Amino acid sequence: MKKFPLATQEIGSIRKPKWLVKLLQDKNVSNDVKEAARSDVALLNLKLFEDIGLDVIYDGEARRVEMYEYSIRRIEGLQLAGKIRSWDNKYYNKGRCTKKVKYMGPYHVDEFLFVKENANKMIKLPITGAYTLADWSYNEAYKSKEDFTIDLAKKVIRPLIKDLVKTGADFIQIDEPAATTHPDEMQLVVDSFNESIKGINAKFGIHICYSEDYSNMYPEVLEMKNHQYELEFANRDSWNKGISHSNRNGYESFLKTFKEYGEKKEIGLGVLDVHVDEVESPELVRDRLLYAVKMTDNPNLVHVNPDCGLRTRSRETSFAKLKNMVIGTEMAKKRLEL
Amino acid sequence: MINYWSAGIYPRNEKLIESTRSYDKTLEKQFKKEKSRLLRIQLNNKLDYISDPLIDWDDNLRPFTDNLKGIERGPLTRYYENNTFYRQPIIKSKIGTTGNILKNSICFDLFTSKSKVKIDILDPFTFYDLSANEFYRSEEEVVNAFAEIIKKELNSLKKDVQLIQFNSPSLARIEEADRLNMVKKAMEKIVKGLDTKTCLNLWGSDISNTLEEFQEFPVDIIGIDFTSSNIDKFDKIEMKKGLACGLIDAKNTKMEKSSDIIRELKNIKKTFNPESLSVITSWDFEFIPESFADKKLQIMKQIKEKSKMMKL
Numbered sequence: 001m002k003k004f005p006l007a008t009q010e011i012g013s014i015r016k017p018k019w020l021v022k023l024l025q026d027k028n029v030s031n032d033v034k035e036a037a038r039s040d041v042a043l044l045n046l047k048l049f050e051d052i053g054l055d056v057i058y059d060g061e062a063r064r065v066e067m068y069e070y071s072i073r074r075i076e077g078l079q080l081a082g083k084i085r086s087w088d089n090k091y092y093n094k095g096r097c098t099k100k101v102k103y104m105g106p107y108h109v110d111e112f113l114f115v116k117e118n119a120n121k122m123i124k125l126p127i128t129g130a131y132t133l134a135d136w137s138y139n140e141a142y143k144s145k146e147d148f149t150i151d152l153a154k155k156v157i158r159p160l161i162k163d164l165v166k167t168g169a170d171f172i173q174i175d176e177p178a179a180t181t182h183p184d185e186m187q188l189v190v191d192s193f194n195e196s197i198k199g200i201n202a203k204f205g206i207h208i209c210y211s212e213d214y215s216n217m218y219p220e221v222l223e224m225k226n227h228q229y230e231l232e233f234a235n236r237d238s239w240n241k242g243i244s245h246s247n248r249n250g251y252e253s254f255l256k257t258f259k260e261y262g263e264k265k266e267i268g269l270g271v272l273d274v275h276v277d278e279v280e281s282p283e284l285v286r287d288r289l290l291y292a293v294k295m296t297d298n299p300n301l302v303h304v305n306p307d308c309g310l311r312t313r314s315r316e317t318s319f320a321k322l323k324n325m326v327i328g329t330e331m332a333k334k335r336l337e338l
Numbered sequence: 339m340i341n342y343w344s345a346g347i348y349p350r351n352e353k354l355i356e357s358t359r360s361y362d363k364t365l366e367k368q369f370k371k372e373k374s375r376l377l378r379i380q381l382n383n384k385l386d387y388i389s390d391p392l393i394d395w396d397d398n399l400r401p402f403t404d405n406l407k408g409i410e411r412g413p414l415t416r417y418y419e420n421n422t423f424y425r426q427p428i429i430k431s432k433i434g435t436t437g438n439i440l441k442n443s444i445c446f447d448l449f450t451s452k453s454k455v456k457i458d459i460l461d462p463f464t465f466y467d468l469s470a471n472e473f474y475r476s477e478e479e480v481v482n483a484f485a486e487i488i489k490k491e492l493n494s495l496k497k498d499v500q501l502i503q504f505n506s507p508s509l510a511r512i513e514e515a516d517r518l519n520m521v522k523k524a525m526e527k528i529v530k531g532l533d534t535k536t537c538l539n540l541w542g543s544d545i546s547n548t549l550e551e552f553q554e555f556p557v558d559i560i561g562i563d564f565t566s567s568n569i570d571k572f573d574k575i576e577m578k579k580g581l582a583c584g585l586i587d588a589k590n591t592k593m594e595k596s597s598d599i600i601r602e603l604k605n606i607k608k609t610f611n612p613e614s615l616s617v618i619t620s621w622d623f624e625f626i627p628e629s630f631a632d633k634k635l636q637i638m639k640q641i642k643e644k645s646k647m648m649k650l
Contacts, residue, residue, distance in 0.1 A: 081591050082627025084349070087414050087423040088396045089358035094627070096591045136421050138626070140592040182419050210416070 005299035005338050006289060007055040008329050009268060011207060011230060012067065012126040012175065013309030014045055014060030014318055038063045039114060046119050048319055053326040056122045056171070061309065063111045067175055068136055069093045070107075071128045075156050077101035081138060096138040097148060103156045106163040116168055124205070125164060126173045130157045130192040131185075135178040146188055153195035165202050173205040173230060177308075180211035186220040194225050203227050205268060209308045210235070215257040222261060230268030232307035234288070235275060241287050248291040255295035266300075267292065270307035271328070272321045277313060279320045285328025290335060299336055304329050340603070340615045340645050341386040342638050345539060345588075346458050346505060346622030347398065348376055348391035349631050369394045373445050377453070379632065383639040386616075387456035387501045390444045397424035398460060398505070398622070399468060401443040406487065408433035412470055418507060418542060420625065427469040433483050437490040446498055456501040461538065462488055462528070463521045467508035478520050485524035496534050503537045504557070507621075510540035518551045529556045537561050537582055541621055546571035553578055564602065565589070565620040574609050581612035584620035586638060591630045596640040603650060615650075617641060 016024075020041050024034055045060035064070040072078045072095035079098060083091040112125055130153035134145060142148035161172060174196065179189045197204050206224065208214070209232035237250025245252050251269070258267065271288045272280055285304075292302045304325060310318035350358065354372060357365050376391040395401060403411055403425055412426035440459065449455050460468070462484035466477060474480045492502060509521060529536060538552065539561030545552065546567055552560055559580035565587045583606055585599050599617070607615060617638060623631040 082629060083352065083355055084627065085422055085624060087425075089355070091355050092421075138589075138591040140590065178421065181416070181421070212416075 003300040006329050008304045009056035011305050011309050013311035015311045052323050056124045059115050067128045074107040076104050097141045099141050103159045124171045125169045129174040129176040131189045132176050132178040149192045153192040157196040171203040175207045177209050179208045183216040190220050190224045205230050214254040228266040232270040234270050234273040234307050241283050243287050243291040268303045268305045272306035274308045274310050277317050282324045282328035286331040289332040342617050343385050343387035344619045347624040349624045349628040350393050351628045374448050383635040388453040389456040401439050403427040405439045406433050429471045429473045435487045437494040440491045441495045454500040457499050458503050461504040461506040462524045464506050464508040481524050485527050489528045501535045505539050507541040510543040522555050526556050563620045577610045577612040580614035582616040582618045586619045588619040588621040588623050589625045599641050
């Protein structure tokens with residue numbers, strides 16, 4: 001597989017423009033017009049990502065309501081139960097599994113084909129993984145969570161990935177934000193990931209975020225057949241510049257473990273905190289990357305991304321952050337003579 | 339006779355969710371109206387203890403996080419293994435209370451004279467475990483500081499309450515004898531002079547290895563979450579206290595069958611031989627949507643009627 005040291009990429013979602021949200025909520029607007037508007041925004045996102053200089057792109061998930069609900073609506077056996085609190089007055093629509101799951105046909109193919117036709121950079125396609133779908137849903141149909149998760153992996157996610165690869169997807173990011181919620185279920189996370197991609201030839205990443213300690217993934221995660229981890233770190237790191245352990249306290253623990261286990265997989269290093277409006281300076285991004293390269297001894301293993309999807313920030317803030325991410329990466333590359 | 343009650347925060351209905359999101363000016367009025375309705379639902383479903391549904395609380399700690407002296411509101415933090423987050427209290431200096439936080443956060447004005455009132459509060463260890471301590475020197479100091487707070491809070495409302503339920507998911511996780519003993523001593527300070535019935539509700543963990551230690555805690559009832567603790571793992575014992583059985587799964591939309599619960603209760607009675615038996619929810623109902631919580635309350639009523647008929 002060709003190496004791209006410090007390749008910059010985005011994780012997934014970008015906030016939809018206000019005009020699009022308004023239009024999508026308007027009952028008098030036809031579905032065709034709504035779909036065309038989504039295409040416009042997908043195109044706009046692609047163009048903005050390219051102009052900023054990202055190396056690997058997607059469409060900012062312009063066609064998806066939300067990573068979890070979008071999938072639940074498209075899998076037989078799952079249905080939405082109602083709203084559950086995430087925090088304070090923020091709620092999400094939670095699904096319930098009432099009968100054995102079944103693949104109803106590809107649900108990201110059209111959006112992928114649109115991206116493929118219009119993108120001039122490498123494409124990374126994000127999909128929601130089996131473990132997170134199971135963990136975030138009520139299980140009324142299976143004897144155990146293990147059975148539910150593995151069935152989702154084999155009967156839904158694997159055929160979906162097969163269809164996506166058939167249409168040309170060669171880099172797929174499986175989003176598993178729930179992966180580290182139950183540290184004693186890491187083997188299930190690994191097994192469901194491996195079942196999802198079994199027999200399929202493509203590059204696979206796994207995106208995990210807001211874990212208490214990523215080191216808890218070891219040693220089980222060594223068996224995972226992913227090529228890249230896309231992880232959140234900036235949220236827990238200091239905003240001081242520098243490449244000392246104390247200045248890079250958000251990265252230290254995981255990178256030490258990563259090295260200890262002799263990992264050869266790539267790390268998509270979260271260098272932007274998606275929960276604050278403050279924009280990281282290019283120098284801060286540079287130092288986070290230099291620290292990761294110092295700790296891994298291998299720039300080919302380090303890739304660059306925000307902690308998570310940026311949809312909780314305004315579009316202006318998101319693009320400003322991504323711009324500084326690219327500038328900071330260039331500064332790091334220059335320092336490393338890459 | 340078996341007692342029935344539900345625990346903690348009840349889910350908000352769709353209208354309230356929208357109103358909280360749009361910061362509706364009539365929100366307070368809406369909360370009050372909905373609380374009255376939910377209290378009526380509890381009465382109609384024949385629950386023996388009625389509690390404030392706490393639908394205006396943003397998380398189980400929030401009234402304390404926002405009103406305790408010495409504490410600041412911290413970052414969003416995952417609430418155990420759930421896809422739900424709370425604002426972590428950060429202990430910056432010596433904590434203190436006016437003693438009226440709970441009194442002002444519970445709808446005492448809406449309970450009818452017929453209601454036997456239950457209140458929910460976290461135990462001192464769970465308060466400690468869910469907070470970030472930047473002031474006290476040890477775990478024990480923090481636990482004792484929270485115990486003082488809880489005691490003061492309970493003293494100001496004990497006349498209005500017939501059952502105090504200490505919700506204890508963090509405590510349920512610990513197994514070390516010295517730590518359990520430390521919390522037991524803190525609990526002794528809390529309940530000293532309190533003549534209200536108390537329940538220590540051990541949510542979310544398998545406590546089959548520690549039940550013996552919890553039996554020594556100064557409470558009248560032990561709550562076991564039987565969706566997390568498998569009954570087969572408990573040895574047959576003579577329980578010296580009442581047992582509240584968390585048999586109504588508050589984290590799954592799958593509806594219980596009353597016949598299954600009756601069978602479980604018979605089994606539990608045989609295994610534990612408790613002084614009294616109660617059926618409760620395994621956690622806060624807010625982990626399932628409102629319509630499912632309503633149905634589960636109806637199922638509790640069915641279980642109550644059946645168990646009465648069977649003289650269980």
